[in-house]
Amino acid sequence: MAKKDHSTLKSDFGIHLKKIRMNKGYSLLEVDYRCELNESNISKIENGKFDVQLSTIFELAKGLGVEPKELLDFKPSVKE
Structure with missing residues (x-):
């Protein structure tokens, strides 16, 4: 079984977060303003x-106008 590298997981989460933000049409400044x-x-x-804490996930969700579970709904890549 392949193991998940912590830095890869952070990167995958960040890519997913950015995709959600861009799909909403928000700039970083707009999300900043909203959370x-x-x-x-x-x-x-x-x-x-940057490591994400649970409270940060909830703040990001508020700023993006999504449920927190949407931020965690991504498929992490695996490092062989």
Whole structure:
């Protein structure tokens, strides 16, 4: 069985988050305005440079106008 690398998982989550944001037509600044996170941190999350806490997932969901479960509904890639 292939194991999941933590940095790969962060990167996969960030790609998924960015896809949701772009599909909504929101800029980083708009999401920043709609939730309690700043634009820089949202960018770091999207680029897989930042660990996401549960409270952050709920803030992002609020800012994107989605349910938190949508942010976790992605298929992580696996590292061989």
